[in-house]
Amino acid sequence: MQSLLLSRRDIAFMLYEWLDAEALTRHARFQDHNRETFDAALDTAEQLATELFAPHNKKSDNEEPQAVPGEHCLDVRIIDEVKTALDAFSAAGLMAAGQDYERGGMQLPVVVEKALAAYFTAANVATSAYTFLTMSNANTLLKCGTAEQVRRYVDPMFAGRYFGTMCLSEPQAGSSLSDIASRAVPDPQSGVDGERQFRLSGNKMWISAGEHDLSDNIVHLVLAKIPGPDGQLIPGVKGISLFIVPKFLVDEDGSLGERNDVVLAGLNHKMGNRGTTNCLLNFGEGKFQPQGKGGAIAYLVGNPHQGLAQMFHMMNEARIGVGLGAAVLGYTGYLHALDYARNRPQGRHPAQKDPAQPQLPIIEHTDVRRMLLAQKAYVEGGLGLVLYSARLVDEQHSAETPEAREHAARLLDFLTPVTKSWPSQWCVEANSLAIQVHGGYGYTREYNVEQFYRDNRLNAIHEGTHGIHGLDLLGRKASMQDGALFKAFGAELRKTVRKVRGSVGAPDALPAELAELANISRELLAHAAALDAAWQAVELVTQKLYAAGDMNKTLANASLYLEAVGHVVVAWIWLQQALLAAAALDGSDADFYRGKLQACRYFFRWELPKVEQQLELLASIDTTTLDMRDAWF
Amino acid sequence: MQSLLLSRRDIAFMLYEWLDAEALTRHARFQDHNRETFDAALDTAEQLATELFAPHNKKSDNEEPQAVPGEHCLDVRIIDEVKTALDAFSAAGLMAAGQDYERGGMQLPVVVEKALAAYFTAANVATSAYTFLTMSNANTLLKCGTAEQVRRYVDPMFAGRYFGTMCLSEPQAGSSLSDIASRAVPDPQSGVDGERQFRLSGNKMWISAGEHDLSDNIVHLVLAKIPGPDGQLIPGVKGISLFIVPKFLVDEDGSLGERNDVVLAGLNHKMGNRGTTNCLLNFGEGKFQPQGKGGAIAYLVGNPHQGLAQMFHMMNEARIGVGLGAAVLGYTGYLHALDYARNRPQGRHPAQKDPAQPQLPIIEHTDVRRMLLAQKAYVEGGLGLVLYSARLVDEQHSAETPEAREHAARLLDFLTPVTKSWPSQWCVEANSLAIQVHGGYGYTREYNVEQFYRDNRLNAIHEGTHGIHGLDLLGRKASMQDGALFKAFGAELRKTVRKVRGSVGAPDALPAELAELANISRELLAHAAALDAAWQAVELVTQKLYAAGDMNKTLANASLYLEAVGHVVVAWIWLQQALLAAAALDGSDADFYRGKLQACRYFFRWELPKVEQQLELLASIDTTTLDMRDAWF
Known part of the structure; x- marks a missing residue:
């Protein structure tokens, strides 16, 4: 049976015939690779996605994460299948697929990495979100953090032992980041990380993967403001700095220490993407007393007041990720609709209405073909756009001349809002058409397409509306x-x-x-x-x-x-x-x-x-x- | 506080300033009416909708009807608030709002009746569906049934004691009604209704309100085929006849008799409209033995082989109802978004970015106004189209000359597919924009707009895709x-x-x-x-x-x-x-x-x-x- 996640034939067309991923293997970084190694990675992704991610997609929608009273604060309970799938993902080395060998990575090009990601997202957007957030977080710290921060937080994330978040929004500051009010005050009592230690307090809203027990630790990357000498926060984005706030402090030897002062205040209950916890987090409320007092211990990343620029590393990557998610939710919906249309008999041609004749598969109706062709145009166009953008990320880093690298960077910058937004609009439309092809069945939770439609509607909202x-x-x-x-x-x-x-x-x-x-x-x-x-x-x-x-x-x-x-x-x-x-x-x-x-x-x-x-x-x-x-x- | 269901100002504009509902009071049928009586009915509708329908809209979405094992077959359990609301609706005489005085009705014009319905649908599309199905069913029987059928089934429906359904689709015949396979065989053992008695068997799919305990009885209107002398069903729509199949047989004196042989086979679990039971019903399986043997007792309506034409009375009414539902779900979503946009501060004007200034209500952002204005254009346009069509129904029956009545009938016939479909497309788009105005909040079930979006997506599918x-x-x-x-x-x-x-x-x-x-x-x-x-x-x-x-x-x-x-x-x-x-x-x-x-x-x-x-x-x-x-x- 054909996969209903993605068309492998089409992925091969895009990667090899169109985007020439093999050309990248001429570059030193990718010299060990060839089409066979790329295909082997794709085989692994397709298999894991099919066997461990897709089967609980509906279940994690039905049985969404629950906030339950823990010993000292609210915990989150998530169905077991999620951890099983994520552990297998990490064990296959996929969390570090694009990283250096020395980080335990495979040094795969970004365009191939995104093709792998496409399978997991198509299979289960909610479960795969934990991996993308972790990878984006780790990539940001890799770029902006100190060697010690990388050793302590990034390596465990690439190994899948820690997961990551991005904490930007606050209840009063969603799209308007300049209005965030979380504050980080230098901590006189210097801790494990020397002078970079702060005490952070504030409320963060819409934090995906903000609390769970899927990983040993959670590395929050948090935007906050350092008050000036007068105790006032600098208005606007210029006052924003970036901090690491781990759920558990990490000792010198990498073992987990005290619980930090960050707790779940409540879960948001979404229309779709239900399997990804989405949290309101309270920092520095005093619920926990790390190093003897309240206030979440936070470590500054890079220099003060650079927070937004640093976070944009994460956001730009996340934006391609959003476009990818939108495109492949559309894609899997299209394949489901195609499969249904080929197998569902109903009605006859307008010019041949003899009711004694057997009914036709609905793909024979022109209007059904219209809906399928529109979906194909949207989802293959959308996935093409995302993979093209991913290819530009590779080009930006590995093109031979500085001019070519700069050209790629400019193209990528220009395309990023489109790559994020176009699939978020039109591949939801594809999902709506997939429902329509199914008729009443498509509107029920007994079938899969209504969930894709609900899941996909998020994408025009998050990572910038x-x-x-x-x-x-x-x-x-x-x-x-x-x-x-x-x-x-x-x-x-x-x-x-x-x-x-x-x-x-x-x-x-x-x-x-x-x-x-x-x-x-x-x-x-x-x-x-x-x-x-x-x-x-x-x-x-x-x-x-x-x-x-x-x-x-x-x-x-x-x-x-x-x-x-x-x-x-x-x-x-x-x-x-x-x-x-x-x-x-x-x-x-x-x-x-x-x-x-x-x-x-x-x-x-x-x-x-x-x-x-x-x-x-x-x-x-x-x-x-x-x-x-x-x-x- | 302004109602978030509908704008009463706009309803008044449409009814009185534009569609001149008062002109209808010159007609003998409506001569007791005037703007005051119309307004009094609207007041009642708005109040009941606000106080008894809207409050459980979210609850009946969360706690959808459950199929539970009963004594002899599956029963359905529905939250108590639904019956309370529907009983109040019937007690206020609204089930018969448009009917003759002698039927216990108020003789309200259809255009006013639809304006009343608009309030209930905006408040709770799932609960109000039980009323529309009952009214459409009763209207069809009133037109096509015998006096005895009217006395026995229609009057209790207009009193709200019985509810009605329309049973068209079958698992193998959705859009293609010519392929229905339910069969009705004349019953030699003549029953309460003389020679019109048949035994009906078959499976009916997508039956809204098909099983519940909200009313004393359920009157199913069922399409089925009467086999020819050779036992074969006539292929195509020409072989289709219309039958009454009551859940409980009704005795001469109107008391309820035996349970008929129609049982719930299972519920469909929908993306939205969850509060309306949607059933697979089995007729004539032998689970019950009315009059001593299996086979659902069915009473022919009108002449054989006229079933589809008769059912079109019901469908044409239902199609205006679908357009109305789509329009007012869009409308209430728009009012929710407007209210949110006026009260949610976020960001500043592009030309005035001083972060020390307080944030603006988001309605000040042009893009938010675009989304609100688009919603207004869609939902007031959609509701206008539906009320215009309803006004044509009145005109069709009460215009002074035959030419004027025929002109109204032609207009109505032409507009019906548009009245059904346009709001089903564009008022869902309005609901999507209402989510977008709310940002992340709109995507959560803590707010209302995501449910409108899910509820409304049905409308492009049912009553003809x-x-x-x-x-x-x-x-x-x-x-x-x-x-x-x-x-x-x-x-x-x-x-x-x-x-x-x-x-x-x-x-x-x-x-x-x-x-x-x-x-x-x-x-x-x-x-x-x-x-x-x-x-x-x-x-x-x-x-x-x-x-x-x-x-x-x-x-x-x-x-x-x-x-x-x-x-x-x-x-x-x-x-x-x-x-x-x-x-x-x-x-x-x-x-x-x-x-x-x-x-x-x-x-x-x-x-x-x-x-x-x-x-x-x-x-x-x-x-x-x-x-x-x-x-x-």
Whole structure:
């Protein structure tokens, strides 16, 4: 039976035929690798995801983590299958898959690491969240922490013995991080970590994996402010510093010491993603008295007041992770819907209504095919975008020239809000279509697709809401470095356009027996022209928005800008895939490539044209929403 | 505090200022009524909905109906609050609100009845479903049943002592009713109801309110086939007949007799709408032995083989009900989001980022206003469409001339698939935006909006899926009676266009001090022109689709046609509301009317232009989805 998690054929297409992951093995860091080692890692991921993650996906949704009174504070109880799965994940070395050999890692490229992650997320987004948070946390400390901090906290995380969190939001400060009020005061009583020790107090909201008994220890990375000499907190993001707050203090020899003063105040009960604990944490309430007094012991990471910049290492990685999660939840929903549509008989063709004839599998109905093709276009487009971004992370670190590395960094920076947001919007739509294909069955918890829909709805909210990413794309990425990021992307898009024009030749000159090839060539040329025109329109609109002379007007419709640019970006992702598919049609796997071409066709005929109206609205500096008044609602 | 269920101000605007419900009181049937009696009924509905329906909405989602082993079969246990609320609903006479005085009714017009229903559905869609099913069932029997059937089953339903169901689907026949396999065989042992008695057997799926202990009896209306002399069922819809199958047989004097042979086989566990039991029912399994033998006793309604036509009485009513449910779930979500946005401080304006300043209520952020304005446009547009349709039901029965009644019937027939489907699509989108306005809080079950989103997702599936209504609109309604329905709607739309042109005068001729009025007039004229053009485009596209020469091509993209027509219809609904608002701007309630104008502006600037691309695609007889092959997925 075909896997309902992901299409391995498609992963192979993306990694090897399109993104050329094998080229990375020419780089010293990846020289021990080749397609076989990548495939072996994928085999492991697929197997573990299928055997240990997918089977409890529904159960952990039904039996979500419970806060239960412990000896001194609230504990959390989680079904056993979660720890079993996570232990196996760590035991397979996957927590450190991308790390140095000396850290116990496998030195896999990020693009391969994300393909592995895709399997676990598709199988069980809630359980796999514990791994991604831990890896993002560890990567941040690896970059910003001291050698001692790495030894004490990072290595146990890569080994899977400790798990990590990111503690940013507070009840009064969600999207507005400048308003966080947690405070960290230097601790005169110096502890295990010398002068870097602080006492931290405050409340942190929406902390995924904030409390559980899945790992020996929990390493919280916490944003807080160090008061000035007057005892006041510096307003704004400039006053924010980053701290390590371990649940249990760690002794010199790595053994666990006292319980730190951080406790669970309560769990949030979500619509989806129920298996991931989501916590309100209280720091420094005095519930525990580490080293003889209350206040959570905290260790400064790097220099003071650099907290937000440091946390962005984690957030940028997490944002690609969110896009990945959204894409693969869409992907597995699509495969479930496809499987259902092939096996569910219902109704007959409009032109052939004889009720004495047996019913057809519903995939025979054009409207069902529409819903499946839309899903395919969304989820393969979304996953393509995420893996392309992951490939840029590798390129950013391992390209041969500094210019190439910088170009990759710019592309990645530009694409990050899109990579996070586009799948979070359109792959939820794919999940809705997967429900629709199932009819009433899809709306029940007896089937799987309704959970994907609920799970996926989170992704437009966390790691920066849709609106925040709109502001990031239009307000920062489109204009920063004098537009260099924006131009870098435009150049890349036009490279693809030229590649299409250079590859397909002159279709009209082809002999009659190659009529099909000529048609496909004509179509790809038309797609390239449409993409080129769409990007030109984006360029003009961006100029017009910045010429509005009032940032409130420039940014008023930033979310719409994000959506329009997102569709152009994914059209470009599809055109790249289609170009390869067209060249492979005469091979043994023609059906696969025809599917790619048809999905690309769908995207260019049904989706990309939507952008025109959006860009027209943006170009008109529409103030409908800006002018709306509270009293008029 | 403002109600978070619905805006009473808006209901009053729609009923009295726009749809002129008071004009109905000139009709003999409604002559005892006036605005005061309508308002009194609305007061009762709002109060009961607020005090008895809304408070257990979350509880009945958390503690959904349970199947528990009873003495002879599975019973269903439902939280007590549901019965308390429903008993109060019946005691207030609301089950018969629209019925004749002699039936114990109030003879309220349908448009008022739907406004009452709006309150109950907004408060608790799951509990109110029991009332709508009962009323639809009773209305169908009132139309198609014998006097004796009415006396025995209908009167107790309008009194709230019996509840009703509609049993259409079977496990192997959902959308494809022609494939139902339930069979009803004439019973030689004639019972209480003489020659109309049959023995019915089969399995019915997705039966809402199919089993419960909320009422003394349950009246199932069941589609089944009567075998021919050869024992074979006639294939197709022509073989379908309609039957009454009461849970308990009813004696001559109205007392309850034996338990009939219909039992619960299992409950479906839905993503939302959890408080409404949704059942798989087994008929005629022999679990009970009414009149000494197995087989559910069933009474034929009307003539044999008329079942589907009869059931369409119920379905057409239910379809308006689905549209209503979708619209008001969107509406209450919007009001919750608005309330949250006014009270939640977070962040500052882009141009004024001083972190020492206090945070703003999030309604001050343009992107939040965009999301609220979009919700307002969707939900007031959706509710407007539903109440307009309800008003047509009244017009169909009470207009003065046969021509006017026929015109109303045609309009209603044309609009029904749109009235059902448009809110089911766009008011779910409104619910998604309501979550987004709440940020992380909106994704939790501690708040209300995630439940609205889950509850509302059902509406694109039941009472005919989105795809089915696309086929109904393009394949039947657009062409039937030689296009008379289609033309009737076009004439009505153009009447509105002319009305705008006739009312607003020549804005350029207005004096300078009336500049604002001139601007509004210009805008309404532009809207009217856009609406006129959009409908003209729909007319052309419809012709082109029918000229495709192949029904598979004509109907391939029927869902897209439904969506495009839906947006044009709702733009028309908005223009009607805006025209009234523009005329009322100088009154005491200017903010309310400015809100209407701004929402209309939003719809015409942000939404209606989407249709252009959809119609272009349709006009090109696009075969992307038709050409897609199973093997290519």
